[in-house]
Amino acid sequence: MFQLVYSPEFQCTVVPWVFAVAIAPLLAIKTEKIAILAIPAGFLAGSLAVNGLPEFPFVSSVERIPIAIAIGIALGFGNRTTSTWSSIIAVAWLLAVIGWIGWSRINSDPWTLLLVSGFALTFFQYAKKLTPRELAGRIFLIGGTLGAVTFMGGSASISQSAIVIASASLGVIIYNYPRNRWIRNAPFSLMCVVGTIVLLFERASLYTESSQWALTITAAITFVPSSFSGPKKIFRQRVRIPTLFLLAALIGSALLLAYQASLR
Amino acid sequence: MLLKTLRMLFFYRSTKPNEHRKSCLTFGFLSLLLILFSNNVRAETYEIDPLHSSIHFDIDHLGYSNLVGRFNDFSGNIYFDTDNPSKASARLEINSASVDTGYPKRDRHLRSPDFLNCSEFPKIVFETNSVELANESDYKIEGDLILLGRAKSILLNISLNKHMPYPMPPKKGIPTLGLSATFNIDRTLFGMKYGIPNIGAKVQVRLEIEAHKKTR
Numbered sequence: 001m002f003q004l005v006y007s008p009e010f011q012c013t014v015v016p017w018v019f020a021v022a023i024a025p026l027l028a029i030k031t032e033k034i035a036i037l038a039i040p041a042g043f044l045a046g047s048l049a050v051n052g053l054p055e056f057p058f059v060s061s062v063e064r065i066p067i068a069i070a071i072g073i074a075l076g077f078g079n080r081t082t083s084t085w086s087s088i089i090a091v092a093w094l095l096a097v098i099g100w101i102g103w104s105r106i107n108s109d110p111w112t113l114l115l116v117s118g119f120a121l122t123f124f125q126y127a128k129k130l131t132p133r134e135l136a137g138r139i140f141l142i143g144g145t146l147g148a149v150t151f152m153g154g155s156a157s158i159s160q161s162a163i164v165i166a167s168a169s170l171g172v173i174i175y176n177y178p179r180n181r182w183i184r185n186a187p188f189s190l191m192c193v194v195g196t197i198v199l200l201f202e203r204a205s206l207y208t209e210s211s212q213w214a215l216t217i218t219a220a221i222t223f224v225p226s227s228f229s230g231p232k233k234i235f236r237q238r239v240r241i242p243t244l245f246l247l248a249a250l251i252g253s254a255l256l257l258a259y260q261a262s263l264r
Numbered sequence: 265m266l267l268k269t270l271r272m273l274f275f276y277r278s279t280k281p282n283e284h285r286k287s288c289l290t291f292g293f294l295s296l297l298l299i300l301f302s303n304n305v306r307a308e309t310y311e312i313d314p315l316h317s318s319i320h321f322d323i324d325h326l327g328y329s330n331l332v333g334r335f336n337d338f339s340g341n342i343y344f345d346t347d348n349p350s351k352a353s354a355r356l357e358i359n360s361a362s363v364d365t366g367y368p369k370r371d372r373h374l375r376s377p378d379f380l381n382c383s384e385f386p387k388i389v390f391e392t393n394s395v396e397l398a399n400e401s402d403y404k405i406e407g408d409l410i411l412l413g414r415a416k417s418i419l420l421n422i423s424l425n426k427h428m429p430y431p432m433p434p435k436k437g438i439p440t441l442g443l444s445a446t447f448n449i450d451r452t453l454f455g456m457k458y459g460i461p462n463i464g465a466k467v468q469v470r471l472e473i474e475a476h477k478k479t480r
Binding site: 055059060208 | 369372373375376377378381383384385412413414452455457458459460461462
């Protein structure tokens with residue numbers, strides 16, 4: 001049992017998955033708009049199992065990410081409205097934590113921080129239109145790919161954290177299968193989900209030797225549409241094959257680039 | 265002469281501007297002499313010779329073996345007073361990205377945020393706070409180790425192996441110190457918690473230092 005608790009596979013997969021599956025219905029009791037917070041909550045549980053409790057003062061990005069996510073979850077739980085102000089506060093929180101994590105590189109690498117901020121805001125806008133299952137599905141794919149890319153880039157803890165997010169999002173997918181149990185997400189909860197994955201991208205990009213191109217291609221998975229309308233005429237039904245091809249091409253090229261960079 | 269200079273500086277109002285300038289120069293020169301002949305001048309600066317020094321570490325790997333690694337890039341100075349060794353002090357700076365375990369992929373992992381987090385914290389610094397002579401050639405040193413942005417006090421026992429003029433060119437005749445030290449640190453105290461307990465918390469560090477007196 002002791003060995004199981006300390007095994008990285010258990011910490012990265014079972015802990016966040018069970019946590020997300022258990023907490024999503026509990027959050028939905030309060031209001032379904034914040035049930036998506038099960039993803040960052042699962043991430044937090046898995047991340048603490050992998051890296052341990054962060055100690056004050058929080059001097060490194062390793063310690064700052066769980067703190068930023070914990071604050072995000074608390075704010076998301078407290079702020080359940082869908083007003084414009086809620087969105088503005090959520091954006092301010094995300095930009096503040098991106099700055100906090102990348103503070104030591106703010107002078108030497110400002111463009112990466114700007115790109116990460118841009119990606120976060122675009123992802124947030126795009127995520128508003130997605131159903132919970134679509135959003136969790138994207139995070140599952142991004143988390144899995146990011147896990148493989150950062151593993152080859154030399155950071156096992158970021159890789160494990162990305163797998164943790166993928167497992168937590170799998171919990172939300174299962175909870176929303178076969179039909180979505182809610183449609184709208186509160187902006188702050190949504191921003192917290194986006195923030196969880198974006199902060200990992202930021203950490204991988206700024207502090208590891210991972211291929212920047214592989215990370216960019218992994219981020220592009222976010223914007224792959226769920227389906228294309230074109231082939232519908234040919235197959236006389238809604239076909240998702242081109243989406244799968246596009247996803248396979250993106251994931252494959254990200255992995256190839258990461259592998260190539262790891263050989264240097 | 266000193267009194268005369270002080271009087272000139274503070275109380276005397278000369279009508280000749282050059283006289284005031286001259287007195288200032290004399291005062292500066294006298295101050296410099298005072299500093300040079302004070303007790304502190306006995307402490308001499310020794311610069312660590314990286315070619316003949318090494319910093320090794322051992323860490324438990326899954327209980328099977330101890331992984332041995334080293335840092336290849338470091339520098340530092342030792343301020344050593346032969347008459348009063350307890351007034352000695354030292355500062356050592358290690359480039360954390362120079363970690364070398366003989367396997368590049370593992371070194372990349374060690375440089376990542378999981379362990380040394382070299383992008384965020386490029387330097388590991390050790391500074392002494394107090395030095396105590398334990399016996400003829402052994403010293404007990406207390407100092408601050410700054411690792412991953414956290415400063416923690418550590419204790420180490422240092423052996424002064426040799427303090428003699430160097431016998432070989434090009435440093436022939438230059439006073440040289442030879443030191444050896446072994447100490448343990450708990451990496452979790454510095455926030456380095458990845459891989460616990462599979463990769464040990466205790467890190468044994470071994471220093472072998474050769475330092476030559478700085479020549480002007």
